[in-house]
Amino acid sequence: MTNVAVVGAQWGDEGKGKVVDWLSERADVVVRFQGGHNAGHTLVVDGEVYKLSLLPSGVVRGKLSVIGNGVVIDPWALFSEIDRLSAQGISVSPDVLKIADNACLILPIHGELDRAREEAAGGGRIGTTGRGIGPAYEDKVARRAVRVCDLAEPETLQFKLDRLLTHHNALRKGLGADPLDGTALLDQLREVAERFGPYVAPVWQILDEARRTGKRILFEGAQGAMLDVEHGTYPYVTSSNTVSGQAAAGSGMGPGAVAYVLGITKAYTTRVGSGPFPTELQDAVGERLGQRGNEFGTVTGRRRRCGWFDAVMVRQALKVGGVDGIVLTKLDVLDDMDELKVCVGYELDGRHIDHFPSGMAAQARVRPIYETLDGWRDSTKGARSWADLPASAVKYVRRIEELIETPVAILSTGPDREETILVHDPFAD
Known part of the structure; x- marks a missing residue:
């Protein structure tokens, strides 16, 4: 059976919660492997909204859920989250949740x-x-x-x-x-x-047993690749490794445990907090993206900065993270726009470059080079197949695939788990 790791390919907030929930229906085990309760995943199931921070998304489906050794755990935040889900009718018993004893x-x-x-x-x-x-x-x-x-x-x-x-x-x-x-x-x-006490276990043993008996394991990442402590926009990053390689170290399994890496990226770009953001829009278009996309942090409620899709940054994140295919989310937010821009390169001190530099000062100086694409007026919200999409929307997605050099495996057209177009099943490999 294929085990899948889901990771963010931008600065977090890409919509991983919905994707993990959608995939968890076919998974047997869901594992959180890094971060803490700074993460925020919003799940919409049958109209009910669940907001998770520390708990793996599998708990909502009653799947075996594991908090791995790579996570740092606030006990009071954890039990507050468990109690909140209990009030919503979701029981998080020790049979469902296991916590690494070495976290x-x-x-x-x-x-x-x-x-x-x-x-x-x-x-x-x-x-x-x-x-x-x-x-x-x-x-x-x-x-x-x-x-x-x-x-x-x-x-x-x-x-x-x-x-x-x-x-x-x-x-x-x-x-x-x-x-x-x-x-x-x-x-x-x-x-x-x-x-x-009842939740604690040597989870590496549980995961080893699951793997040996052919169960499907879903590794759930938090934040995004450009917040990785080594590969992100340092020092404006989180304090853990957010790329897929951490799925192994943060759960107690070897690197061979992950067979398919799914990177999540919005059809535009957002960022919370400080740090460089080459395609940020501080105008009416940026305001529109934020309002239509409901761009407020799940955990903090902080407003997210918004901008055009940055193909240079995403391509780099996908290569560093070993991503096999992406989920493109929030395509519907771009509906009713006459034209769209995509960053296809950077200008740094008069030079054209094709990557996000590591230097802090250089990151602040890069300027985006844009390609303009036609927008579309028809709605993409809730589309269930390519045939439901406007021609310009399909061209936009295909151009993104070319620029990031990675295929779209899943297209998300709304917050509900069924508002999804499956192009390639990650569990099928």
Whole structure:
């Protein structure tokens, strides 16, 4: 059976939630492998809207859902999300959800540090969600993090917290914040430890068993390739690897576990927070895209910056991420426009370049080179086949395929899971 990884191919918010939900109906296991509750996936199922942050999208379908070791977990955010879904009639029991015992935790001190740093940075803010994801990954890499498994070992937990606070109190002093003694935090962790227990498992074993018995595994990415800590627009990136290679490391499986990589990209471009954005439109067209596309963050509610489709950036993201086919989402947002523009190259200091440069200053200086295409007046919303699309819409999609050098596997024409045109089934390979 083919296992599929779904990753974002822009700056996140590409519509991965709908795609993962659509695919999860045929999957047996759904795995989150990086990020934290800064991610936001919106699912629309039979008219009901579900907003997920930490939980894999498979929980809504009752599929076995795994939070892998590559994710950083805020226990309070996680259980709040579980309780919210319960109020909507979705039971997230330990039979449905498994949490990696070697995943690291996000603690309240991480969020405090995250927000304090952003405040101190002033105009140099990176644009984080302030939820502590970055500081938690820092502690993970520095080998001082508290992990899920530590909750079951009181002596280890005390040792880990003491070591962690030695570092954090020095940082807090530098930022003018009061030091912490850890007693209240220890009590808070003891309270959540009991609820965590039934969900915790060595998930690498569960996934290995699933693979060996021929079950289909769907790896669900968060954010997008251009927010990858190594391949994105550094330093305006997230703190984890968002490309498909992380699906293996962040779940405890080998790279051979992923047979097909599906990249998600909007028919235009959006970005939340700070950082370079060559095709950004700060005019009536950008405003129109934002309004028609309902471009507000699922997690933060922040308004997204909008612009034309950037084929240079997406092509680079697809190659770095090893993407086999894309899902093109929100095509319907472009309805009723006389003409559309697509970025086909950049100008940097008088030179034509065909890639997004790595340098921070160079990224800020690049200017888009556009190709203009005909728009269309007929609606594409809800289209279920190519025959339902206006000729100009089909030409737009085909031109994008040429420019990004990757085929469209699925075309999304609306937020509902059935508003989808399947060109190639990722699970069929």
